[in-house]
Amino acid sequence: xxxxxxxxxxxxxxxxxxxxxxxxxxxxxxxxxxxxxxxxxxxxxxxxxxxxxxxxxxxxxxxxxxxxxxxxxxxxxxxxxxxxxxxxxxxxxxxxxxxxxxxxxxxxxxxxxxxxxxxxxxxxxxxxxxxxxxxxxxxxxxxxxxxxxx
Amino acid sequence: xxxxxxxxxxxxxxxxxxxxxxxxxxxxxxxxxxxxxxxxxxxxxxxxxxxxxxxxxxxxxxxxxxxxxxxxxxxxxxxxxxxxxxxxxxxxxxxxxxxxxxxxxxxxxxxxxxxxxxxxxxxxxxxxxxxxxxxxxxxxxxxxxxxxxxxx
Numbered sequence: 001x002x003x004x005x006x007x008x009x010x011x012x013x014x015x016x017x018x019x020x021x022x023x024x025x026x027x028x029x030x031x032x033x034x035x036x037x038x039x040x041x042x043x044x045x046x047x048x049x050x051x052x053x054x055x056x057x058x059x060x061x062x063x064x065x066x067x068x069x070x071x072x073x074x075x076x077x078x079x080x081x082x083x084x085x086x087x088x089x090x091x092x093x094x095x096x097x098x099x100x101x102x103x104x105x106x107x108x109x110x111x112x113x114x115x116x117x118x119x120x121x122x123x124x125x126x127x128x129x130x131x132x133x134x135x136x137x138x139x140x141x142x143x144x145x146x147x148x149x150x
Numbered sequence: 151x152x153x154x155x156x157x158x159x160x161x162x163x164x165x166x167x168x169x170x171x172x173x174x175x176x177x178x179x180x181x182x183x184x185x186x187x188x189x190x191x192x193x194x195x196x197x198x199x200x201x202x203x204x205x206x207x208x209x210x211x212x213x214x215x216x217x218x219x220x221x222x223x224x225x226x227x228x229x230x231x232x233x234x235x236x237x238x239x240x241x242x243x244x245x246x247x248x249x250x251x252x253x254x255x256x257x258x259x260x261x262x263x264x265x266x267x268x269x270x271x272x273x274x275x276x277x278x279x280x281x282x283x284x285x286x287x288x289x290x291x292x293x294x295x296x297x298x299x300x301x302x
Contacts, residue, residue, distance in 0.1 A: 001197075001236055002262055003272070061295050069298045071291065083284040086277075092291050123269050126276035133283040134236045140290040141242070144297065 004124055009077045011132050012051050012106075015124035023121065027110040031103040039080065039095040039103075046091050047108040050080035055101035061093045072139055073098065079132045085111070086129060160201050160227040161282045165274035174271055177264045178254040183247045190230065190245040192218075197238070197258035200230040205251030210244045218244055232279050235261070 004015035013021045030053070033039065040046050042061050052074050059071040071093050074080055080095060085108055115122040163171050180203070183189055189200070192212055206225040210218035221243065224230060230245055235258060265272035 001258075001265075003265055061291060063295050063298065067298070069295045071294070083287060086280045087284045089284065089288065092288055119269055119273065123273045123276065126273060126280060129280050130236045130276055130283070133280060133287060134233050137233070137283060137287045137290055138237075138239075138242075140287065140294055144290060144294045 049085040051104040053102040055099040182252040199256040205249040
């Protein structure tokens, strides 16, 4: 929506000004992982939010018959676990590093405290989450439509 | 329109108090469509949000040769068009009234202007959209896993 202007590539912090972005970066930590590392499994309880800084993460889910279904790839500056931060749901998929990956991890308790104390920042973060979830839903829907047509 | 019902059941409004809901509804216009009328056309560029007050609609995707396949049915207090409100996309489905429908239409630009002036309400609506989107994403993943499993 045309409420805010994108200030940076990071999909979570994209609408924040420099002062606001610093507040989030102060509570974040960096996690570096080699290829083939499982970040979390489908069904895990996760609350923290991650941003891929470099590398790629493959998402998949097991069907009831045990077949692994690919759900796409998360690229640099995109979010992981946004849905688990928003709602108390278990992980909807398994996430495995497809290369060397650097993640920005934002612990949910600190993040919620920062959001609660800053209305303007909170609105911009929620708008960024709107965008990210809409894009992810569209990607899945496109895979679904393609599946139905082939 | 029963505002109490709207407050408790419409996805978009579920976090608003009565006063905030009253202010937001001032932005909308109430309109109606006869059964079998196309409310939104596939490929349109408008970004309005519609909340159904009464009646039901069919969500349909094109299958070629001017034919459409119903993929969902939406009824009272359900919301149409939040995806296009968020992202500047063309409409990805056709919405057709399958009963006489009355609804609230939130004009995109009017709503953006309202949210700029009312950040507390914007916050609650965006949070509600996020929860709704998580639910939608979960359903889509389940559906994809199910269909891929059957296809493979």
